[in-house]
Structures are given as C-alpha cells and as structure tokens.
Amino acid sequence: MPTIFIDNKPFEVKAGKNLLEACLSLGLDLPYFCWHPALGSVGACRQCAISMFKDENDQKGKLTMACMEGVKDGLRISLTDTTSKAFREQVVEWLMTNHPHDCPVCDEGGSCHLQDMTVMTGHDYRRFSYKKRTYKNQYLGPFIHHEMNRCIQCYRCVRFYKDYAGGKDLDVFAAHNHVYFGREKDGVLESPFSGNLAEVCPTGVFTDETLRQHYTRKWDLTMAPSVCTHCSLGCNITAGERYGELRSITNRYNGDVNGYFLCDRGRFGYEFVNSENRIAKPIIRNRVGEAVDEDTLMTHLKTIFKHGNKFIGIGSPRASVESNYALMDLVGKDNYYNGLSEFENLLAKLVAKTLQSGTVRSASLKDVEKADAVLILGEDVWNTAPMLALSVRQAVLKSAAAEALQQTPLPQWHDAAIRELVQEERGYFANITLAGSALDEIANYKLHSSPDDIARLGYAIAHIIDPGSPAVKNASDELLTKAKEIADALLKAKNPVIISGTGCLNEPLIKAAHNIALALNSGERKAEICYVMHESNTMGLALTQAFGLDKAIERTEREEGLSVVILENDLYRSLPGNVVDRFLSRCKNVVVLDQLNNATTVKAHVLIPSATFAEADGTMVNNEGRAQSFFQVFNPASNYVREAWRWLYAIKDLNAAPGNETFPHPDEILSRVEKDYPMFSGISKVSPAHDFRVNGQRIPREPRRYSGRTAIRANISVSEPRPFQDDDSPLSYTMEGYDGIPPSSLIPFFWSPGWNSIQSVNKYQDEVGGALKGGDPGVRLFEVDKSKPKTYFEHIPYPFTAKPDHLLLLPQFHVFGSGELSIYTKAIEDFAPEPYAALSEPDAEKMGLSDGSILNVKIGEKKIAFPVCVHKAISNGIVLLPAGLTETAGAIWGAWINFSANGHS
Amino acid sequence: MLTPDEKHEIDHEISILPHRKAAVIEALKIVQQHRGWVNDESVGAVADYLDMSPAEVDSVATFYNLIFRKPVGRHIILLCDSISCYVMGYQKLYAAIQDQLQIKFGGTTSDKKFTLLPNPCLGCCDRAPALMIDEDLYTDVTPDKLAEIFSKYS
Amino acid sequence: MERPLTEHIHPNRPALNLKEYEAVGGYAALKKVLKDSSPKQVQQAVQDSNLKGRGGAGFNTGMKWSFVPMDNAPRPKYIIANADEMEPGTFKDRLLLEGSPHQLIEGMIIAGYAIQADISYIFLRFAYKDAAKILRKSIQEAYDAGYLGKNIQGSGYSLEMYLHTGVGRYMCGEETALLNALEGKRATPRAKPPFPQVSGLFGKPTIVNNVETFCCVPHIIAKGAEWFKSISKSEDGGTKLYGVSGKVNKPGLWELPMGVTIRELIEEHAGGMKNGLKFKGALPGGASTDFLTEQHLDVKMDFKSVAAAGSRLGTGTMIVLDDATCPVGFVHNLQHFFAQESCGWCTPCREGLPWVEKVLLSLENGEGKKEDLDILHMHTKFLGPGNTFCALAPGAMEPLESALKYFADDFEKHIRDKKCPYHN
C-alpha cells in the first residue's frame, strides 16, 4: 500500500485510486461535484483542487485536481494550504454567479450537495453584481422535475443518464456559459432509470416530482432501511414518511446489490402505500356493519378457527418470510400452499434447488457488473429486473475497457479517457430473448426465438463447452453454428455470467442456463449464474419447496368443507376467474389478509388489513439468495394495519390454552425458520436482534434536525404523545439515539456532519464505492460447494413447432404496468401499456390479422378482445400479451391456446 | 427524411470513419448545405440515419456556432469582431450595417436576404477590418464600400 | 536570407500545383525518406533540428513524435494537421495553406511515415474557403501521383489523407478538442494524460501538429537538421512566419529567421506606427499572450526570449496596441471572445470569463468600482495553467494580467473619471 503525505501526515492508501477517492476514504472532507464514485473522474468542475508538492522542501506546491491524479508512494499534498483552500472557495463563488439564491424554496434544500460543499469551502459573500443567466425549464414527465437555473454544469446528469444508463433523450446542449442539460424538447424522460437523476444531480435541477406532490425536507422524514418490493432483485431502499404518508424512496447503498442506483419502478412505485384503496379496518362480510373492531374480529375468528374447522393456508411471494412462516405455523406445514401458480412454482422451486445444490455460484448485481462476458438466455431483464439490465450494461462497458486497457494502460477511475479509448467497443454480450429487448443495442449477438429453441441452443452451447454435458439430438447445422459462436466467446472469458429466469415460463431454459454455467466452470474460469424470479420474495417461498396453488385447489376438490387463509395474494392474477371462483366457493371460510382491495379480497368472508413493507418489519430473499431485512418506517394511522405475521400469530393463539400461547418475537420467528428449514440457515443473522444497542442507544429513524415533533399533532391534541416504542427492532421512532454509523443493515438514512445529501454515503463505506462498513447488508443463503460432482440436466426439449390453429401464450413484461403494486402510482399506471396481442407476421397473415385488428383470447371462460400488434421479432406460433394488466390477469402463461374455434376479427 | 443526394454524401463520410456516429458533424454540414439551416426535422433525419437519438445530434449541433438551428437568410454575413478588427474599427462597420440593413447581430433582413453574425477572427488581421459573405472574403472594408458589396447579392 | 517555407509563395499568384511544387524540389524529401530512412531516424532528425511546434505551445516536435508507440502499436495511427487557426490576430497558416498546399501535404506524409501513421487529416477552419478548395485539389493530385494512398512510391508505406472542415468554435484548435470534433462530438477538450500520442483520435495513437510545423519538415529532411538550426538567429531552429496587425503602416506577414526583434518587426517590416500614433504595447503571439511594451522592443521573437520577457511567442503573429486605443476596451474585446469560445466544460473558465467580461465592460462604460480590479486580479491568478481544464482560460488571462500590470493607470482612470478616457 502506498503511503502519501497529507498536510505532512503519512497515510496508507489503496493503490490504483485517485487522490480524491483516497482522501474521502480516509474520512477527510474534500469537496467535489463532477466526480461520482460510480461514474468516475472527468475533472470538469475543478472543485476538488488540492496542492501537490514536489518534495518536502517544496513550499509553493502546484494546484492539482485530486480526482485526476493517482496516488503514488511518497506523494505530498495539502488540503489546508491557503492556495487550494482559496481556490476551492472561489470555485463555489463562480458557481454561485449564476446559481439562484433560492434554497428556502428549493426541493434540494437540506439534502443538497451544493449547499454542503458551499459551507465546506467557507464561501459566504458573493461579489458578482450582474444579472444572472436564466433558462427555461422543461416538462420531463411525472417523475422528474426540472429547474435549470440551479444547474452548476457538473455534467453528472448526462454522464449518468447517457453514458452509464444508455439513455438517449437527455443531453447537454449549446456551449460556454449557456450549456443546457435536458431533452431536445419537452417530454417524458424515456429511461426507466431517470429517477436517479434526482440523486446524481448535486443541486435542485432534477428533483423527485412525486415527492413534490407531498413535499417534505429530508430532515423532516422518518426513515427506515427497507427493501424494494417491485421485483426479485431486492434493491435496498430508504423509505421516508411524514404525516402518516410514505413520501419518498431513495437509494440505500448496497455495494453488492444495487450500488448507488434504483429503477423508476422501485423509486416511484410506492404510492400504493398511500392509496385510498388500502384496507384500513377488518371486515366481516354479510353482517350489519361489516367493518368491525378488534374484539369483534377476534371473537369471530376464534369461532371459525375452533377445532373442527380445517384450514389450509395460501402464502404469497410478495409477503415476507416471517408472514409466510407464520401462516405455515397457523395452518400446519401440510396445509400450507405457497400461492404460486403451478408452472411458476415448478420453475421457482427448480431455480431454488439448482442454486441450493451449490454447483454454480449465484451472481449478485455487483458480480454481474464484473463479468467479462454475459449471456442472457430468454429472460427480458430490462422489464423483469431493470437494475439487472443496468448491471449488464456496466459489464459490457467495463469488460470492453479492461480489454482496451491491456494495450493502453490507464487508471480505472479515469472515466473520460477510458471512454475515449474504448469508443464503441463492447464486451461480449449475447442477448437471446423472445422478442427483443432494449438491451439488444449493446449486444454483440442477439437472437429472438421461442423458449424451447432458446433452451436447445443453450444445451448445445453447454455441450460444445463440455462434451460431458448432454448433446442436442437432431440439432440443425444452423443451431450448432450459433452455439459454437457463443460457446467460443464464452470460453474466452474468465468470469462469464449466464442470466436466465422464470419469465419465459420454460423449464428447459432454466436447466440449459445451469448447464452452460456448469460447463464453463473449470480451471481458472469461474462462471456464475443469475436467475430472475417473479416477486420480491419468490425465492423465499421456493426454498421451502412447498406445494403451489394448484395443489390447494386439487385438495379442495377432494376434501369438502375446508377453510382457507389467503396471505397477501390476489389469486385472480394467477388463475382464471372461474377457477378461483370455484375454489373460493368451495371453501367454508375465506380469511384474507391483504393491503389493498383486489378481486380476491372482495370475496373474503373475513378481511384483515395487513401492513405494506413500509409499515412492517420482515425479511425477504432475493433472486440471488440474499436474505435482507426491511424495517417499519412508520406506524399507520389505522391501528388495524399490522404485519401479517402479527395477525397470524394472534389468530394462532386465540384458541391456545392459557400459558400455551406461542406468539413469538420477530427475532424468534427467524430462529424458528432456521430450525425448521436448514436451507434458511443464517437468516437470523441478517440484521442485529431487537435488543441491539450502540453505547446503550437505539438507532433513530429521524434525523437530529427533525422539526415539529411537538407541533406535528397539535391540531389533534397539544400534548405531545410518547413516541411509538419499537419492541421489534433496534430502531426508534425518535431523533434521539446513536448518531454514528450503525451496522450496515440498520442504516435508516445517510447523514454525516457537513454532509446532508445522499453523498454522505461515502462516510459509511470502507472505501468510497466499496462495501459499507462492516460489510454490505444481507446474508447469502447459497454458497458454492466445490465437492459437488458436475451433474447436468438432461431435459432437452424438441424443436419448437407451431401447432396448427394454436398459439403459445407467453407474457410480455413491462417495467411499468406488470407490477401488481407499483401500478397504484398514477404515473406508472399512465405508462402501463394498453392491452395488445403481439404475434409474428406470418401468423398474423395466416389468421388474416393486421396491426390493430382484434384477436380474441380466451382467459378462463372469458373471451377478451386484444388489438393485434404484428411483431417482427417474434417466432411463429407464439402470442405475447402484456403481463400484469387486469385484462390478462389469470392467463395461463405457457399454455397453448386454440384459435380454431375462436372467433376473431 | 434525407434526400438521396444527402444520403449519398453522408454515406461517403461514413465510409471513411470507424463508426457511423462519427459522421454526425459532416452530416449536419451536408444537410445545412442543402437546406440552408438545420430544423428539428433535419436533426431527426440525421439521427435516424446515423443510429443516434435526436438529443445526441442536437447536442453536437448546438455546440457549434455555424450549424444554424434557426432559419437564416439567403446569405450569411460574418463580420469579424475580434481584436485586430476591433483596433481597426469594425464597430463602424457594424454601425453602418445596422443602418443599411436594419439588422443587428443574429438578425435576418425582412427580405430574408442577409443574416448578420459576429465572427471571431477571419484570419486576415493584416487587412482588417474584414467580413465574409458566404464564400467571399472582403478585407480592408470601410463603411462606404458596404453598399457596393451588398449589391452583389440577390 | 533564406525563406524555405514561403520562397515560392507569391501573394498574387495561385497556389503551387503538384508539378510546380515538384519543379522547385518538392516531394524530394519524401522520396529520400522513404528510400533511406527508418521512422526512428526521421524522428531523430526532426528532434535534432530543434523544431518547436508553431501552434503556440512550442514543444519540440521530434520529441512529441517519439512518444508514439511503434512496436505492436494499436492501429490505425493518425497524423493530423491543425489548420484551425482561429486565435484572434493570427493569420499565418492561411498563407501556407493557400500558397503551397503540397508543402504541408509532404510534411504530413513524412511525419506520418515517422510515426507510421495510417490515416491523416487536415482539420481546416470553416472560414478558409479558398484553402479548402486548394487542399482538396492538391490532396487529389498527391493521390494521383502516388504520394498518398497505398504503397507510396513503392515503399510499402501507405497513408490516407482527408480534409475536414470545421463548423466554428475556437476550441477546435485545442488539439484534444480537435480530436473530439473529428470524432463528431462536441469540441470539449480531453484530459491529459493520456496524451494523444498514446490515446488520440478514436482512442488510437495520434499526432497533432500545426500547419507551419509540418511545413518545416520537408526542408529539415532535405537540407538537414544543422542547416535548419543555422538559419535561425536563436536556439530554436528554423525560420518563423511573423505577422503584425493593428495600426501600423504596413500590417503583414513575413518569414524571417527565428529570433528577430520586436523592433525590427514593427519598424522595418511593418513600416512603423501609423502617423501620429505611438506604440503602447503588443501581444507578441496572438490573443492569448501577455502584453509586451516599449521596454521590450528589443526582445528577440523566439520561444525562450519572449518567455524571459514575461510573455509567449505563441503563434508569432503580433497585435499592436497604439496609444489612441483604450487598453480596457482592447482587453474587453479579447475577453468577450474568450468567454464566447469557452466550451463550457470546466467551472473557472465557463463562469469566470463571463464575469471578467462583464467587469471590463462596466469599467469601460465608466461604471467600474475599485473592487472590480480585485476581481480581475483574482481571475488572473485563479484561471492559471493547471487550474482550468485546458489552456483556453489561462491564455485568456495572459493579456489581462499584463494589461493590469502595464496599463494600471488606464484602468484606474476609468474608475476615477467614471468614463473611458479614450472616448472623448
């Protein structure tokens, strides 16, 4: 490790870093704007100036931009010398010549990097006495608000949006001091990563438009560490509340998972928590006054849960491990069904088992970023796991850079120079999907095919890599040529990642992906696999290998008089309406716990309000097999809104003999999970137990500057109530407590003295851009077992052949529209696609259809009319419908639909 | 949409470059040559042709001062306002032009004949003040010569 | 007195065509190099001649070439002539381009050979319309004669040459911004290191030299490094194109031995100051050099001497300030130019120059305050080399800083009298 001298004191620093990174990693305060840990250095803002000295005798030094200078053993620099201090102060004064003095009305105020840096440099009075430059703002859509006058031209927005995330419609225009950052004209930002602009922008130019609708300063939010519930990746988020409303979601850094960013579905899809459609009170149907109080509810439940009534339970992939376990505990393991539809359950269990077997390592998002070759087999990750698409993009860029740097060595952090060197080169990335994806544009190999054919290609690739893996019989030359090309490219890599998932509803695909990764794993080469799943806790469900929904239904067909508890699961989304109707009608009692009213809750005999992620503590397991905790952000206005597990244990204890109640502490639930299911081993260590304290103190959910505590309820009562007591976690609902750096899984918000913006995350990391102090949050439940023999799957499908008069029904996912909960955010609802049926040109022609004509698709017993969309990239024999819309709810994906008897026009 | 001629010229530029995008400045020049200026539609057409987005193309187009993103007159007067011409009194020329054509810098005459733009150094400082109209350079210009110069253009 | 670069250029005659150029010995140097010399030898010869770049910075040309990777180098490699010439007060390359295009082309091919370049560009500013026509024709002639293209003169060496004309912006002259412009990007500069010699155009090794620099090369090869040094009056090799503009009797451009004095230039070649005017000062080498004043009239116009006097030789084209022209207005005009031409990439230049411009305008209009001078001084200090991303802003500060020093009275008078003393 090189030693550098900062103000004559020696410090050991990490080689290969620049001086800004080194200083920040040492905990020193050095201001900056254009540098960003994920975006690297470009040296534009000149804010990070320091003085660099030739040797001990050099008194004068040379002004140097810390972000543009690598560390070198023996280097001498100063942060406190008058020249560099004065220059840094001057940079802020320059920026302020045009920056409006509008902090009080600026959304960024209080979490503004520019404010922080201004104070840090000591600049106060400005001498510029001329007119400021002004700009017109643009309408950028419902997510991001634009206020261009506040721009300090750090270029981070374009560097993130365009360079990092591949967005096309945000750029920098004009020159000299008229440079403008925005779109070429007003309009909705197209990138599903646009929300990150609000965090990447160091001022109030790009701010969260949804937050503006119920604005609160960061310091006035009650916040807790949480996990995104909108896909299976489990990105870490910070959720903030005020006045009983969830007001914002911001990134919570996790070096292994989402790093610094989130997708827009995750960031903006939170409004369901505040929705008017929330279930606020328990309901007992068919009585006078359906909404009931707790006593009535409990008395009623006690009667229906009394002996003699046999209950089955239906779990949910969007409910926590704790809630699913509580349901299991309530109804008994044998009566628990995990709530996944037949096909999905099969695939989810297969994925879980495959990863659990330990033959190949499951890749985190960070691992994907580090891959030097990527193969996507079938999964449309852009839409099913957006942040994974962002990681793939980084892998493709970084591996191209690594290659170029071998010939022309440059420091890793030198973003501008590396981009110039790399130009349009891209690392190896083969994107094989059903119908194309936005990622195709960075793929060096892209192919659109049917799931079975993609699986065959996958098997063929694996066989070329390791002839010990099964060969594809009757493989065409074309298939073998393609397979050879991909296999050759993968064999050149050292850390290839194979990505697949459950999105194509195809079992061989998942197996083929595994075979490729397994085949690649040899010698120096370490291949990893990444499977995308459906929901935030699908993996948590699949690990138990429980039966799915179909088995529950079969059981009610066999057994009369069963009752059911349905946990946070709208069955009508998974199964055709008539099937669910029949199932529910055969149940004697239907008890439903859920957060929002939906088709299933309407049918409940007893409906119990359950808490959303923001009102609950719990644990979820992401697609990687990483168990992560989320914490309650606030206590909902309705006292009835409680974690499902809390209700379920309360129900369980209703009929227990006094003294035999089993109501566990949430810490205890995880220990029981671990004991009952060894595959969850480690899950109880995901975050510190509820009695964890630092110096005897809890971790406060509220910043020190939280205002109005005594006044916030003054319209209700002038006496300040005692803050809510949190017996479940080490967090408190106050601003008092430990204000240092808590264990990484317990960070409610990032803040450090002088660092009010999200950039304060630097202070929480071992080194900037590295892991959080004490390790990134989460516990991986799978590890590789090297002793495992290579066992390949043998399940090779026949070539896909279109059936006469039939089309294979498959889902097309959409970032906006396919999620069950995110759709409650108005803007996301607006972005959801109109229903359509996409099919190939030849199929359309055969059926006499063209763009816009109507195709009737039978879902259950209902015939639904879909406008046709003729699609160039789809294979013949397939019809794609947008997943997640009410129109397609209950569609049996992966089924053949007969169109012969089906009138269409 | 680009015309076949425009495409043909752009294709040539692409053929000598390592990737399509690199031809964007040339493409903008070509389009401007054919159309006088580059309107939004042209930006879109260039973007399409080079596999770029309109924003990317416009980002480049708006950086350079001689890509015109607003309509201009039939002839462009570039009046040098740099140091040698300043010393030699370009201000008098500017005043005379304003007087004769009734336009300021950035303006276009009402008959759409001339657009007047300030221009940094035309590289003939020994013969200052200087101005350029389209391809023609005029040096040692005095206000009394302007009328005759302008009369050459229709 | 030898005038190798301009000997055959006559202002009232069209450019030398290929035949004419060959007739006066053109392309002999190229043929010689292709036959007798290795690339390294060419680099060495140019280095020995002490040819310093004529684009402004004055770096030893042969040395610059020697940084290009030669064995197992990334390909293609590029050689680029910087013919952007947009520095106010600079009009030297125009003469070479319009008068003897083949001299430039030959120089570029020899330089290309020296670094084993595959592709060459001439980056020409938009305003040089005649030069563009002449260059296009000349490049074609060179191709037709087998001086360009595949297997030049049967040597096995190949070089393509293209002309690129700019669309405005002074920044395009800055060598790394020029690369961005050639790549079809915004002409913002690039960080150095990495230097273009290592990662330049399209990320490949690249040499950028000024037109005049390239024009010297054939002569160095033809007559030797020693000869080149011998025709100079100073340490730096060769002749130099010197120009004088402003209120002198005969503004113009002359090729003279490197190291003539300012006095000689103004009095002998430019015919002295115009009637009734006095020499007050001059920017010796274009808009971004420091003023020199009467006390410096005997300073030799070579890199070292001008630097010792507190300025820079720059492009060697001088702008004279007379005693009837307001120095504040003069500097304001310059700062207006620099503020306009700032690319907008780095803070000090983007925000500082417009501020400076505004201060100078208010001074010139008689609205200045004493504190304004502090603001100007602050900028001259903080917009120095290394503090900004590229050399534009530091260049802009040179005339300002020196004006504040030499013409302090004028600035103060503006403030005291609340008006410009030069505008009656």
Ligand SMILES: Cc1cc2nc3c(=O)[nH]c(=O)nc-3n(C[C@H](O)[C@H](O)[C@H](O)COP(=O)(O)O)c2cc1C
């Ligand atoms: C703002 C700016 C503008 C420049 N303009 C030119 C120019 O027009 N022509 C030129 O040859 N060099 C110009 N230069 C200098 C070039 O960056 C570069 O140093 C030069 O082309 C190298 O050639 P040489 O070594 O032959 O001098 C400029 C530099 C700066 C900072």
Ligand code: SF4
């Ligand atoms: S000094 Fe900075 S803003 Fe100015 S031209 Fe150079 S990089 Fe651009």
Ligand code: FES
């Ligand atoms: S952070 Fe170093 S120059 Fe911007």
